Amino acid sequence: MAMRMLRNQEDAEDALQETFLQVYRGLRGFEGRSTFSTWLFRLATNVCLMKIRQKGTEPAQLLPLEEYLPQHEEGVHPQIQEWPEKPEEVLLNKESREKMLEALGKLPADYRAVFILRDVEGFSNAEAGEALGISVAAVKSRLHRARLTLRGMLAGYFQRKEI
Amino acid sequence: MKCKDMLDKLSEYLDGDLDPKLCQELERHMEDCNPCLVFVNSLKKTITLYKYASSEPLPKEVHLRLHDYLKKKCRD
Numbered sequence: 001m002a003m004r005m006l007r008n009q010e011d012a013e014d015a016l017q018e019t020f021l022q023v024y025r026g027l028r029g030f031e032g033r034s035t036f037s038t039w040l041f042r043l044a045t046n047v048c049l050m051k052i053r054q055k056g057t058e059p060a061q062l063l064p065l066e067e068y069l070p071q072h073e074e075g076v077h078p079q080i081q082e083w084p085e086k087p088e089e090v091l092l093n094k095e096s097r098e099k100m101l102e103a104l105g106k107l108p109a110d111y112r113a114v115f116i117l118r119d120v121e122g123f124s125n126a127e128a129g130e131a132l133g134i135s136v137a138a139v140k141s142r143l144h145r146a147r148l149t150l151r152g153m154l155a156g157y158f159q160r161k162e163i
Numbered sequence: 164m165k166c167k168d169m170l171d172k173l174s175e176y177l178d179g180d181l182d183p184k185l186c187q188e189l190e191r192h193m194e195d196c197n198p199c200l201v202f203v204n205s206l207k208k209t210i211t212l213y214k215y216a217s218s219e220p221l222p223k224e225v226h227l228r229l230h231d232y233l234k235k236k237c238r239d
């Protein structure tokens with residue numbers, strides 16, 4: 001998760017160490033109100049977000065989502081091409097994986113964190129909200145925008161690609 | 164349902180959280196609108212690709228450095 005959030009091995013390793021130090025120090029205070037993994041990811045996410053803010057490398061908060069959506073005009077539907085049929089072949093391709101990581105890194109950190117917790121780590125909306133300290137409605141809204149933006153950022157690449 | 168209205172509902176649709184009536188409307192729309200069907204499929208693939216993109220396993224030396232770091236910090 002830290003690598004996906006920070007995209008830098010050194011920063012990710014620092015975040016890992018800081019997270020586990022916080023786990024060690026906070027373990028006695030852990031009351032079991034959430035699952036251990038939600039608590040662990042909450043700490044890890046906060047450490048990563050803090051690092052991103054400290055470095056000042058966070059992309060703009062507002063996603064220019066409209067740029068990544070099909071532009072509908074009255075009576076005219078934009079052309080949308082099929083993507084490759086076999087996801088597993090895409091994942092074996094180093095260039096594709098780098099494109100995916102690059103796109104993820106362009107999301108604002110708050111959106112990236114929601115997407116990683118929900119769609120990569122498999123948290124529910126409620127668990128992701130708990131880990132990030134935001135409402136379920138906010139999780140859903142950020143997740144929707146993150147997904148559409150990632151699809152839009154990758155569309156140009158995958159539509160051209162023939163596998 | 165118009166194409167633009169569909170976009171707002173897609174995440175709920177893919178997560179199975181959409182009201183059944185709206186779900187039917189959306190599916191009827193896709194039967195008649197191939198570009199929307201292609202769009203939904205590509206959104207689904209985006210999610211699948213990230214879900215199954217395996218992360219690199221933690222290198223052994225990172226494990227060792229984490230162990231040393233915690234040992235030192237917890238002694239302090």
